[in-house]
Structure formats: C-alpha cells, structure tokens
Amino acid sequence: xxxxxxxxxxxxxxxxxxxxxxxxxxxxxxxxxxxxxxxxxxxxxxxxxxxxxxxxxxxxxxxxxxxxxxxxxxxxxxxxxxxxxxxxxxxxxxxxxxxxxxxxxxxxxxxxxxxxxxxxxxxxxxxxxxxxxxxxxxxxxxxxxxxxxxxxxxxxxxxxxxxxxxxxxxxxxxxxxxxxxxxxxxxxxxxxxxxxxxxxxxxxxxxxxxxxxxxxxxxxxxxxxxxxxxxxxxxxxxxxxxxxxxxxxxxxxxxxxxxxxxxxxxxxxxxxxxxxxxxxxxxxxxxxxxxxxxxxxxxxxxxxxxxxxxxxxxxxxxxxxxxxxxxxxxxxxxxxxxxxxxxxxxxxxxxxxxxxxxxxxxxxxxxxxxxxxxxxxxxxxxxxxxxxxxxxxxxxxxxxxxxxxxxxxxxxxxxxxxxxxxxxxxxxxxxxxxxxxxxxxxxxxxxxxxxxxxxxxxxxxxxxxxxxxxxxxxxxxxxxxxxxxxxxxxxxxxxxxxxxxxxxxxxxxxxxxxxxxxxxxxxxxxxxxxxxxxxxxxxxxxxxxxxxxxxxxxxxxxxxxxxxxxxxxxxxxxxxxxxxxxxxxxxxxxxxxxxxxxxxxxxxxxxxxxxxxxxxxxxxxxxxxxxxxxxxxxxxxxxxxxxxxxxxxxxxxxxxxxxxxxxxxxxxxxxxxxxxxxxxxxxxxxxxxxxxxxxxxxxxxxxxxxxxxxxxxxxxxxxxxxxxxxxxxxxxxxxxxxxxxxxxxxxxxxxxxxxxxxxxxxxxxxxxxxxxxxxxxxxxxxxxxxxxxxxxxxxxxxxxxxxxxx
RNA sequence: GCCCGGAUGGUGGAAUGGUAUACACGGAGGACUUAAAAUCCUCUGGCCGCAAGGCCUUGCCGGUUCGAGUCCGGCUCCGGGUACCA
Numbered sequence: 001x002x003x004x005x006x007x008x009x010x011x012x013x014x015x016x017x018x019x020x021x022x023x024x025x026x027x028x029x030x031x032x033x034x035x036x037x038x039x040x041x042x043x044x045x046x047x048x049x050x051x052x053x054x055x056x057x058x059x060x061x062x063x064x065x066x067x068x069x070x071x072x073x074x075x076x077x078x079x080x081x082x083x084x085x086x087x088x089x090x091x092x093x094x095x096x097x098x099x100x101x102x103x104x105x106x107x108x109x110x111x112x113x114x115x116x117x118x119x120x121x122x123x124x125x126x127x128x129x130x131x132x133x134x135x136x137x138x139x140x141x142x143x144x145x146x147x148x149x150x151x152x153x154x155x156x157x158x159x160x161x162x163x164x165x166x167x168x169x170x171x172x173x174x175x176x177x178x179x180x181x182x183x184x185x186x187x188x189x190x191x192x193x194x195x196x197x198x199x200x201x202x203x204x205x206x207x208x209x210x211x212x213x214x215x216x217x218x219x220x221x222x223x224x225x226x227x228x229x230x231x232x233x234x235x236x237x238x239x240x241x242x243x244x245x246x247x248x249x250x251x252x253x254x255x256x257x258x259x260x261x262x263x264x265x266x267x268x269x270x271x272x273x274x275x276x277x278x279x280x281x282x283x284x285x286x287x288x289x290x291x292x293x294x295x296x297x298x299x300x301x302x303x304x305x306x307x308x309x310x311x312x313x314x315x316x317x318x319x320x321x322x323x324x325x326x327x328x329x330x331x332x333x334x335x336x337x338x339x340x341x342x343x344x345x346x347x348x349x350x351x352x353x354x355x356x357x358x359x360x361x362x363x364x365x366x367x368x369x370x371x372x373x374x375x376x377x378x379x380x381x382x383x384x385x386x387x388x389x390x391x392x393x394x395x396x397x398x399x400x401x402x403x404x405x406x407x408x409x410x411x412x413x414x415x416x417x418x419x420x421x422x423x424x425x426x427x428x429x430x431x432x433x434x435x436x437x438x439x440x441x442x443x444x445x446x447x448x449x450x451x452x453x454x455x456x457x458x459x460x461x462x463x464x465x466x467x468x469x470x471x472x473x474x475x476x477x478x479x480x481x482x483x484x485x486x487x488x489x490x491x492x493x494x495x496x497x498x499x500x501x502x503x504x505x506x507x508x509x510x511x512x513x514x515x516x517x518x519x520x521x522x523x524x525x526x527x528x529x530x531x532x533x534x535x536x537x538x539x540x541x542x543x544x545x546x547x548x549x550x551x552x553x554x555x556x557x558x559x560x561x562x563x564x565x566x567x568x569x570x571x572x573x574x575x576x577x578x579x580x581x582x583x584x585x586x587x588x589x590x591x592x593x594x595x596x597x598x599x600x601x602x603x604x605x606x607x608x609x610x611x612x613x614x615x616x617x618x619x620x621x622x623x624x625x626x627x628x629x630x631x632x633x634x635x636x637x638x639x640x641x642x643x644x645x646x647x648x649x650x651x652x653x654x655x656x657x658x659x660x661x662x663x664x665x666x667x668x669x670x671x672x673x674x675x676x677x678x679x680x681x682x683x684x685x686x687x688x689x690x691x692x693x694x695x696x697x698x699x700x701x702x703x704x705x706x707x708x709x710x711x712x713x714x715x716x717x718x719x720x721x722x723x724x725x726x727x728x729x730x731x732x733x734x735x736x737x738x739x740x741x742x743x744x745x746x747x748x749x750x751x752x753x754x755x756x757x758x759x760x761x762x763x764x765x766x767x768x769x770x771x772x773x774x775x776x777x778x779x780x781x782x783x784x785x786x787x788x789x790x791x792x793x794x795x796x797x798x799x800x801x802x803x804x805x806x
Numbered sequence: 807g808c809c810c811g812g813a814u815g816g817u818g819g820a821a822u823g824g825u826a827u828a829c830a831c832g833g834a835g836g837a838c839u840u841a842a843a844a845u846c847c848u849c850u851g852g853c854c855g856c857a858a859g860g861c862c863u864u865g866c867c868g869g870u871u872c873g874a875g876u877c878c879g880g881c882u883c884c885g886g887g888u889a890c891c892a
Contacts, residue, residue: 003844214810214887221809221888228892246892259892303890328890337892344807345890378807418891539887573886610830612819616811617885621818627830633845676820679829686829749825754873756825794872800824804872 003633006600009717014113022727023075023118027525031072035526036063037505037565039534039542040078040125042497043104044085048111049582050590050608050620055533055571057605058614058674060117062531064709065669067118068733074526075118076508078125079105082133082497084162084178087430091463097430098458101128111593116601116712118729123511127500132507133432134453135517136500139549140424141435141446148194148552149424151444155263155331156423158186163465164427165190167496168420169222169541191425191434191493195548199223199417201562202547210567212615218539224418229402230334231411233258233312235270236320242266242312245333245416249401250394252316253386254340254360254370257350258323259305261335262287267308267325274309280325282306287327303328303349315410322355333416347376360385361394422545424496429462429469431494439481439488447490448482454490468492501542502549505529505564523559532565543568569672572616574608579619590620602711603629609674609710631682632714635707638689639700639718651694656743657687658702662736665706674710681707697722702734750775751802752784760801768795775801 017023038059041052063075079101086097086104093100105126112119125132143149157166161181165188170177195202203223206216228247235242242258260267262284271280283306305326312323328345329337339346341357350357357370365382383389389397405411425434433454435447447454457476462469470476471492481488503517509526510519528550546564554562575581576588583589595604606628612618661684668677684703688695695703700722708715708728719728743764748771750758758780762771772793775781781803788805795801 212810217810218887224889224891226891244892248892328892330891332891339892343892345892348890416891418889536886610818616819618818621831623831624818630845631830675818676829679820682829747825751824751873754824754871759825792872794824796824800873802824802872 004636004714004717006602006713010114010116010601010713013713013716014116017727020727022729023120024122025074025076025120026067026072027074028072029525031070033074033526034063034066034071034531035074035505035509035529036066036531037075037508037529037533038077039532039538040080040501040504041108042080042083042085043101043108045089045100045104047104047107048115048592050574050592050595051535051571051582053115053592053604054574054608054614055535056112056115056117057608058569058571058672059531059533060605061609061669061674061709063118064712064729065666065733068705068708068729068731070732074123074508075120076123076125076511077112077117077119077121078123078504078508078511079108079127080497080501080504081105081126081128082431082494082500084164084428084430087428087462088162090430096458097462098128114596114601115592115605118712123508125504125507125511127432127497127504128430130453130455131514133500135507136432136495136503137435137447137452137454138449138517139503140432140495140499141449141452142556143193143552144436144446146552146556148197149191150194151189151191153187153189155185156188156190157183158188159183162428165423165425167423167498167541169422169498169544190423192421192423193499193548195422195544196417196419198548198551199225199419201551202419202544205547205551205563209563209565211565212536212568212570215536215539215543215568215570219544222419222540222544224416226416228333228414228416229405229411230414231315231338231405233315233321233338235323236311236313240266240269242323242336243334244336244338245414246338248342248398249405249411250383250386250389250398251340251342251360252314252338252401252405253389254342254358255314255319255321255338256341256356256358257321257339258312259326259329259337259339259346259349260308260323261329261331262325262327263331264325264335270308270310270323276307276309280306280308284325290327303345303352305349305353307353315408316405324349324353324355332418333414341370341373342377344376344378347373358385365391422496422548424499425491425493426496427468428494429456429460431497432456432500433470433476434491434493434495436491437479437481437488438491439484439486441486442481442483442488445481445483445488451482456494468494470494498542498545502545503553505532505546506553506559520558527559528561528563529565531567531569533569533571536570570615572612572614572618574611575617575619577620577622582620590622595625599625599629600632600713602632602714606632606678606710610678612675614672614674628678631685632711634685634689635703635711635714636718638685638695639704639722642695642697642700643721654688654695654699656740657684658699659736659740662702662706662734663738663741666733666736669709678710681710704728705731705734746798748798749800750778750781751800752781753805754802755784757781757784764798771795771801775803 036059038056063073066073081101086101089100090097140149157171159166159176159181161179162176166176171183174183176183203225206219226247228245229249230243230245232241232243271277283304303326305324308323308325310323311320314321326349341347341359342361359368359370359377361377361381361383362368363381365384367384380395383392383394383397406413433456435452435454437445437447439445457473460469460473477489479488479490506518506523506527510522513519550564551562553559578588580586592604603625607625610628661680664680665677704715704719705728716728745761746764747759747761749756750760758778760774785805791804791806793803
C-alpha cells in the first residue's frame with residue numbers, strides 16, 4: 001500500500017482534466033504537427049490486457065512530452081468493432097452483436113480513461129457504426145470502379161468452424177487464425193481486391209520506412225517476388241506446350257521429367273484417352289481430398305503422383321521426358337515445374353516412383369552419377385553435361401543462360417509473386433455489407449452512392465449455415481434495380497474487418513466529416529501517421545492492406561502521400577509470471593484493473609515501462625511493481641519535505657545531476673528507451689532523498705515535469721501542491737544546459753595494458769601531461785608496470801589513462 | 807530449409823570501442839518496534855586470501871585494437887516469422 005491515497009488523486013485529476021478539456025486536439029497550423037497512433041483495439045469481452053497497456057502507455061508518454069514541447073498532437077482512439085467474436089458470442093447467448101459490442105466498448109473506454117491516457121475522445125470512431133461503414137462501403141465501390149475489386153470463382157480457404165472463407169493472410173500454418181480449426185480448400189465465387197497490382201510498389205516503398213527490420217522482412221517474404229523464366233516444353237504428339245516456371249534454368253540439362261499441378265486446367269486434356277486416364281483421375285481425387293496440412297507436409301514419403309501417359313520435349317536438349325501429376329506441385333507460377341536431381345523435392349519424388357535422375361552440377365565439375373546418389377545436390381558448383389556451359393560456375397552462368405534460353409525462343413523471362421489478391425468477402429453477419437446489387441436483367445451493379453450506407457439489418461438470424469446470414473433476411477433483399485427498376489437482390493456477404501481498418505487512420509483526421517470518407521484538407525494537415533505503435537502480428541495483414549489502400553488513394557489524388565505510417569514500433573509480448581504466454585487456460589493472465597486498484601495507475605504505467613526494452617518479450621513480475629511503487633512513495637515524501645521544511649537553495653551537485661537527468665530522460669523517451677529513462681529518475685530521487693542533498697521548489701518542479709508523462713496523476717498532484725495554479729501538462733518541457741551536465745571534478749580510471757589498476761580524481765580541465773604524471777605516480781600502477789618499460793600512454797578525456805608497456 | 811532477433815549476476819535488465827553487472831527485484835545482516843508490516847542503513851558476480859590484495863567472468867572458438875559485452879570471421883543453443891513458392 002502506498003504512502004498516499006492514489007485513488008483519490010486519480011479520480012480528482014481525471015475529472016479536472018476532463019472539465020478543462022486538457023486532451024483536446026490543438027490543431028494550431030503554426031505549430032509542428034505530430035500524429036501519434038495506437039493500433040485501435042478489437043473491443044473483446046475480456047477487456048484490456050497488460051499488452052495493450054504497454055503500447056498505449058508508450059504513446060501516451062510520447063504524446064504528453066510532445067504537447068509540452070509545443071507541438072500540436074493528434075492522439076485519437078477508436079474501435080475495430082466488427083468481427084467474429086461478437087458474432088460467435090451472439091450465437092452462443094442470443095445477445096445481438098451490436099449490444100455486446102456496445103457493452104465491451106463501454107468497458108474498454110472505462111479502462112482507458114482510468115489509466116489516464118490522453119486521448120481526444122471527441123474523435124472516437126467505431127467501425128461498426130453506419131456513419132463509419134458507409135465510407136468503408138464507399139471505398140469498396142471506389143476500388144470497384146477503378147477495377148481493383150472483382151468477383152471470381154477460385155479455390156479459396158474455408159474455415160468449417162467459422163463457416164466463412166478466409167484471406168491467405170488469415171491462414172496460419174494451415175489453420176484458421178481466429179479459431180485454430182483446420183482450413184480446407186473450396187471452389188467458390190468470392191470478392192477480391194487486386195493487391196497484386198501493387199506488389200512491386202508495396203515492396204519498393206518499404207525502403208523509405210522507419211520500421212523494424214523484421215516487419216519489413218516479413219512483408220518482403222510475403223510479397224515473395226522472384227525473378228525467373230517460363231520455359232516452354234512441347235507436348236509430344238500435340239501442338240500444345242507446357243510452360244514451366246523456374247528460377248534455376250542453369251539445371252535445364254538435368255531435367256528428366258515434368259510435374260503438373262492436379263488443379264491445372266490442362267490435366268483433363270492431357271489424360272483424355274490415355275491408358276493412364278483412370279489412374280490419374282484416382283490420384284487427383286485422392287490429392288483433392290487431402291487437407292492443406294497433409295498436402296504440404298514436407299516429407300518425401302507423403303509425395304504422391306501419377307504418370308499422365310504423355311511426354312514432353314526438353315527444348316534445349318531435345319530429350320523426351322515423361323509428364324507426371326503430383327500433390328507437391330501447386331497452382332503457383334505456371335502450375336508446372338521442370339524436375340531434376342538438383343531439387344530436393346523432385347529428387348524425393350523421383351526416388352519414390354523410380355523416375356530417372358541425372359546431375360549437371362558438382363563441386364569441382366567432375367561428372368557425378370545421380371542414379372547412385374542418396375540425396376539431391378542442391379549446392380552451387382561447376383556445370384558439366386551442359387554443352388557450351390560446361391566448366392562454368394552455375395550461379396555465374398545463370399543470368400547468361402537465361403538470356404540464351406530467351407534468345408532461342410525456348411522461354412520468356414518472368415517475375416513471380418507469392419502475394420495473392422486479397423479475398424475480402426465473408427459469409428458472416430457482423431461486418432460491413434458489400435454494396436453490390438444483382439439484377440436479373442442488368443447483372444452486377446454497384447449500389448448508387450446516395451443510397452449508402454447499405455445498413456446491416458438488425459432483425460436477422462445470424463446463426464451461420466455456410467451462406468451469409470444476410471441471405472435469409474427478406475427485408476434486406478427487398479430492393480429495386482437502380483438501372484431498370486425491376487427486382488434486384490443484394491450481395492449478402494460482408495467485408496473482412498481488415499477492410500475497415502485499412503483506412504481508419506485517415507478517418508481520425510476528420511472523424512465527423514459527413515460528405516466524404518475524410519476531409520482532404522484535414523488529412524493533408526495531419527497525415528501520414530508520424531508514429532504508429534502496435535503488435536507485430538499485423539505485419540502481413542493490416543500493415544500491408546493499409547499500405548495498399550494508401551497507394552490506391554494516392555494514385556487517384558485523394559491523398560498526397562503513398563505510405564501511411566512513417567515510423568512503426570512493436571511492443572514486445574508481455575508474458576505471464578511463469579514466462580509463458582498469458583492465457584486463460586494457463587491461469588496466468590494479469591488484469592490491469594486489478595493492478596491499478598492495488599498499486600495505482602501511475603505504478604502500473606511506470607512498471608510496464610520499466611520491465612525492459614519496449615520491443616522485447618518480457619515476463620510480468622508482480623514484485624517488480626512494488627519497486628516502482630516504492631519509488632513513487634519516495635517522490636511523494638521527498639517533494640513534501642520541500643514543502644514542509646523549505647531550504648534555502650538547491651545543492652550544486654544535485655543541480656548538475658538534474659541537468660543530466662533532463663538530458664537522459666528527454667533523449668530516452670525519443671528513443672523509446674523508457675526503462676532507462678525511469679532508471680534515471682530513480683537515480684535522481686535516490687540522490688535527492690539521501691541525507692546530505694537539498695533541493696528547492698525549482699528542483700521539485702523540474703523533476704515533476706520529467707515524471708509527468710510517466711506518472712501523470714502523482715506529478716499533477718504534487719505540482720499543484722507546490723502552489724501552481726495551472727496543470728503541469730500546460731508547462732514547457734524542461735531544457736538542459738550542456739555546460740551544467742559536465743562535472744567539474746572527474747574520476748578517471750587508470751589502466752595498465754588495458755587492465756584497470758587504479759582511479760584518480762582530477763579537475764575536468766587537468767592537462768594530459770599532468771594526468772600522465774598522476775597516473776605514473778600511483779602505487780598500484782607502478783606495481784602493475786613492474787620491470788617493463790612504458791611504450792606510450794593513451795588518454796581519453798574525462799574517462800581514462802591507459803599506460804601501455806612493451 | 808530460408809529470413810529476422812537473442813544469449814550479460816539468484817531474477818528482470820544497464821552499458822557512444824573506454825570502470826561490465828547501472829536501475830529494480832530477491833537475499834543476508836543491522837536500526838526502529840512488545841512483535842509484525844512498513845521504513846531506513848550496510849553488504850550482495852565467482853574463486854583464492856586473516857587481510858592487503860590477486861586471479862577469473864558477458865553462450866563457444868579465433869581475429870582486429872593500447873583497450874572488445876560492443877567490431878570482424880567461424881560455430882552452439884534459444885525465441886519469432888515463413889515455406890513443398892520450383
């Protein structure tokens with residue numbers, strides 16, 4: 001328990017700050033602007049967890065410091081309120097999603113206000129409100145009209161438990177990101193956004209961003225750009241060719257068979273009328289029954305396939321090679337691969353089905369025999385059996401071979417991407433309806449803009465059946481075609497919630513704009529986001545989609561920048577006390593409400609920032625909160641001492657330490673090194689409260705300003721008790737004097753051959769000759785030198801003297 | 807496999823190439839107290855030594871440097887991401 005009544009202080013200042021409108025956005029155009037944003041939360045039934053608090057405290061500290069430095073700061077909060085959990089909860093309990101979501105938002109709001117975060121609540125947004133999703137729908141239509149939203153039948157990911165399709169980005173190792181059920185493939189007609197059109201720009205744009213390298217790397221990998229060549233193999237006995245995509249055309253002379261994906265449209269044509277027809281059909285059916293996990297399990301024995309009965313001609317060597325169909329080849333690239341002994345997968349498959357294999361690369365260029373090899377040779381080396389290329393290093397020859405193949409017309413250079421178009425339709429209720437109509441006469445039509453929003457009907461049975469719950473709502477579908485006036489039917493799918501969050505940061509600039517999704521003027525003032533803080537789990541989801549949206553809007557002149565988030569920081573995961581991930585089942589979840597009630601909000605905030613480096617994974621330690629709680633008590637007592645026993649003037653050495661502390665705290669906040677900033681505050685208060693140091697009201701005031709962003713309630717309370725009329729947050733951030741950060745007397749270490757032997761105390765301006773003499777006169781130094789002679793003496797100003805011997 | 811990180815006391819963690827272990831937790835001892843809690847003070851990397859002092863220590867092996875936790879090369883282990891991507 002604390003020395004002071006934090007509950008009372010917290011409640012008082014929370015009300016007072018609200019009354020004064022202290023956190024209202026100052027949009028004075030003459031000030032420098034700072035848009036600092038947290039990834040807005042999904043308001044779940046569990047409420048805020050300590051991981052949220054970590055990120056939100058960091059941005060709050062930053063925002064408060066920036067305001068005190070005179071910037072105009074936009075620091076808003078809102079709700080990513082559409083989504084599956086509310087709907088699943090509705091299915092279980094019958095509570096409509098809108099109702100449970102409202103309750104959850106009320107709870108989140110209470111928690112965020114309790115924790116003293118300085119959000120401008122007048123700018124709150126909620127993606128599930130018509131005033132917001134009207135513009136999500138508008139933006140969908142915008143993409144549609146620009147040819148970037150389209151409907152297509154294709155194999156898609158289907159989660160049987162959630163009864164909906166999922167985007168590629170939402171499938172994590174073959175499982176549904178949300179519920180963990182196994183994802184199956186279905187052939188369905190769905191809506192897509194043409195992200196692939198922006199693949200190169202999404203890749204190139206990463207260079208200029210101040211983002212963690214690993215997030216950039218994840219996006220690079222996800223986009224998966226590879227440069228290769230499509231090599232065309234003539235099919236024997238037909239006038240058709242099979243195109244294979246490869247990044248390794250240096251192995252062209254070792255190709256001994258082709259493998260085609262079971263989904264490839266040419267498979268039917270290939271096998272029709274062949275002896276193998278039935279066998280191939282049987283194997284293809286078997287593969288299609290495999291789940292994603294079985295299909296992609298990376299072990300040789302799980303590879304299955306069948307000979308199509310067809311042969312192709314290697315255009316380079318003229319060799320006749322069999323064409324197989326197999327599960328390990330996906331409809332990626334051209335859906336056909338040239339197979340050889342230099343690829344592990346091809347090699348394993350060939351061994352299982354006794355297909356021929358040969359090598360064309362070895363370590364030294366001496367021919368090697370693949371028929372006896374135990375495994376594929378995947379290293380680089382020297383080519384053999386490759387005609388004019390023999391004796392060349394395969395990597396070095398690769399570009400020339402590519403050009404050569406292209407020159408002879410055997411292939412075409414191609415760039416491939418792993419990135420697929422973004423599947424955005426969902427067969428669920430709790431989302432923004434896709435604003436499209438279907439008329440028997442006029443076909444597929446966008447809902448006219450003046451008819452937006454397409455409201456979510458409230459009288460719906462939202463239990464999932466595999467088709468959208470909206471499909472069963474009669475009122476929802478009772479519409480007329482805007483073209484011919486005849487009966488029309490609405491699209492009954494809703495949008496992926498990641499569409500909602502792809503533009504919300506723009507909405508924050510003008511949250512009450514009624515005529516447009518956002519005010520171009522306000523967005524020009526505030527955006528892009530200067531500092532964005534949120535979890536790394538969104539690396540290839542939200543962060544990629546928001547970049548895509550921004551680039552589209554940029555291309556059509558709606559915004560003047562093409563990257564939404566200039567700087568990104570990821571809070572590290574907060575683990576449970578046992579260093580395991582926090583989860584209900586492990587029973588190690590820490591509830592911020594409980595901590596705030598027991599130790600106070602300031603202690604909770606301070607502790608979360610003190611645990612360790614912001615972006616590192618770190619375990620919760622309840623004992624650690626006691627430490628910061630003691631620190632706050634000490635601040636309370638020390639400042640109160642100033643009040644009760646006013647002393648004449650501050651101690652000179654304490655003043656010097658204060659300047660160093662201002663510098664340290666200021667620089668550390670900028671660098672997101674909150675743990676060491678707090679450590680500096682602790683060092684200062686320890687020094688101050690030690691018996692022989694005195695500080696005055698000036699000292700106290702400056703110290704409190706440094707503490708204020710971290711522990712706003714205590715700092716404000718003490719600031720006022722020093723006799724100040726207005727809020728500490730309206731004060732200027734303290735400045736340090738570089739001269740006063742310098743000590744007059746310094747302690748230098750004396751080394752002999754780099755080993756510390758003694759230390760000497762000298763005036764800071766002592767010249768080098770004098771320092772050398774002082775060092776050499778030390779007993780410890782003389783002992784260490786012994787009989788050896790001194791070769792040179794290195795002096796690092798203010799730090800050390802190193803005596804180097806022979 | 808590939809791509810990112812990381813490895814420092816009993817614990818969480820500090821260290822622009824310059825006193826390794828700041829700050830905090832925990833522990834030991836002491837003060838106050840009838841007692842406990844709270845608070846305050848002292849000590850707290852390892853080994854040798856009565857002491858003075860000495861030696862060792864940032865996952866492992868080398869290198870660069872007057873000087874390396876930090877830079878370079880080669881490993882080991884751990885965490886995260888990702889993958890039959892041809």
